[in-house]
Amino acid sequence: METKKEKVPQLLSVIKLKRNRIKSLSPGWKGASFVLVLAVLFLFLIQAHYLLWERGFIDFAVGSILFIVVVVLLCGFITLLVHGIKKMPSRYLWLFLSSFVLLYICFVGPLYVSSAVVLFIIVGLSIWGAVLYKFIQGSYKNTTMLKKIVASGSFVSMTVALGFAWFWVVNEGESEVAGVTLKELKNSPRYDEGLLKSPIAKGRYQVSTITYGSKNSYRKEFKQHNSLLTRTVDGSSFLEKWSSLRSKTVGFGPEAMPLNGSVWYPEGEGPFPLVVIVHGNHMMTSYSDPGYDYLGELLASRGYIFVSIDENFLNASPYNDMFMISALENENPARGWLILEHIRTWKEWNADKKNPFYQKVNMDQIALIGHSRGGEAIAIATAFNKLNNFPDNGNIKFDYNFHIRTLISIAGTNGQYKASGKTIPLENVNFLALHGAHDMDVNTFASASQYNRVSFTNKEDFMTASVYIYGANHGQFNRRWSRGDGVGMGNQLFNLKQLMSRADQETIAKVFISAFLDGTLKNEKEYENIFRDIGYAKEWLPDTIYISNYKDSNTNFISTYDEDIDLLSTTIPGGKLNGKNLQVWKEEKVKMKYGVDEYSAVRLGWNGSKNSDTTSYTVVLPDEGITFTENSSIVFSMADSSERKTTSYHKDLIDLTVKVEDKNGNKASLPLSHISKLVPMIEGKLLKWPFENLGETKEPVFQNYSFELTDFKQVNSHFNPLALQKISFEFDLTEKGTILMNDIGIRN
Structure with a gap:
């Protein structure tokens, strides 16, 4: 052997x-x-x-x-x-x-x-x-x-x-088809009346800064000699797969997460509204929270305490997550919960005579701003704020009930977290969604879903608004993020040349965020005009394409298209919907780039070259359930949905006639262009040639319209706004097209 x-x-x-x-x-x-x-x-x-x-x-x-x-x-x-x-x-x-x-x-x-x-x-x-x-x-x-x-x-x-x-x-790629700009669309003399003060003018307050953090903070900026001390919080019940490498890198585990924040605040007596901003998902060790200093400087000068909080330790980390083989899971609800723990800290400071912020914080006026995944986190926080228990684990008790009045989602995600398997509903809160048409990360208008899940159940004044911005991307809302939205060299796959400058994108954010906060937290109602009609902001905005939507708690909606499967019925019982000579007439869930969304609209298509008769869609108002005043307006939201290739935004603008009729048969008409023509779907060709047309490049985005009944009275003096009976949309000014329409109502 x-x-x-x-x-x-x-x-x-x-x-x-x-x-x-x-x-x-x-x-x-x-x-x-x-x-x-x-x-x-x-x-x-x-x-x-x-x-x-x-x-x-x-x-x-x-x-x-x-x-x-x-x-x-x-x-x-x-x-x-x-x-x-x-x-x-x-x-x-x-x-x-x-x-x-x-x-x-x-x-x-x-x-x-x-x-x-x-x-x-x-x-x-x-x-x-x-x-x-x-x-x-x-x-x-x-x-x-x-x-x-x-x-x-x-x-x-x-x-x-x-x-x-x-x-x-x-190479950065090629420029896109030139678009029709805001100033071209909104050229009415009424925008030149100068009734509004600039929302981005520096305010009257001197601005100071300070940081706060826990003793175990992994970043020195939160442990300065004058930094305020905060406790740690246990978030282990919300998270899965927090690796030992992650703990080694940041110096703590999920059971001892720090409350770190950078504060810009006005030097004055106060109390001042509290604005908390939270970043999204980025590289864990490439800190995102300092990237909103441009907002902090502006808003603090205008009388807000502005806090950018640190949640970077919840972000992606190829090194700590074993090259994403074992990535951190279920961090979305933890992001929302952490926001509430920060607000709890501010409530304690506001009541502590030894704290420099003693009685300087107006805890009845709180706003949350979130970017990317943070845009979803603020909705989660607001939902958790009114609950007694964590929806996915009843053993975790909540006791918050803060006065969160306003939410602003910047390029926000949607539906990554579902509480008990359901998307997040919101009630009685002001909500603004900003999104870039050339977002290469969240490349569908995801927060439009959350916009449509905000409801109003009491008599207070609330509003929701959205703005879709041609040429804006995902990252340039944050100064620490790059011009590209991809990862490293992956950015070179995208057509970056079509993007607006970082300075322009920051200006857009400042205009809308400042105006929305002033309108909802300081009761400066004149700023609501910007969101009802974006033309009022054209003096301060970079001149590009904007598609904006709006609704408020003062609107009585006749038809939202969510009530049943009957094409003729209205949301308010007793009304009726009639179509005449339409090539397409159906109600449907709205199709976005990547699937069908949760909200509904009516799809209307026409072709005048094939039908010489009048083509129209008419809303017959119910006899009861709607009240009118001399200042009432007809409101509706409309989106282009034509299956054409956009070669010229100017050429493809849609116009039609809006006609009203009172109970005595008196009629009056105005063109849609009285407010503005309807912009075609923005085609965000994100990838470079020869891939620019691959995949979904466009989706319907709704534009709100508001026609004052007094304007129709000027067309026909016999028309009685208080006796309005019918609203008709006649497709006679553009030969053919397809639109989506929803949220038809009367605003008082």
């Missing part, structure tokens, strides 16, 4: 024999491999720098090497599996697969685009490297002239192709 000592030399001999049988790579494959290795490592280290450098050099080096080793080993295993059917050397196949994974991490984005770009890079570099290496090795010296010409032509062609690819990657 052989001993173990005798077996070892035999095993080594077998391994050596097997190794000697491995065929060496030909010069072409060697060149392809050599160039591909260098290029992939270079690109991957750039991306690793973006993801890991802020953690320090050691974490950057360890994380990069570890990830490369894992990918290479995994792809080596896959290579062994396909070894039997290989058409290329196994070592190159191994390298090909490893390169694909590493480059995909570099150019992470839409699956089909990232895959196409990565494959082009790998194949292009491989061909270029193979031909170059064979030239260097002299492989073409003794070949025919035809082969030399083909090889030279291939090398030159691939050099040009790779040069073009590099230019494509570093």
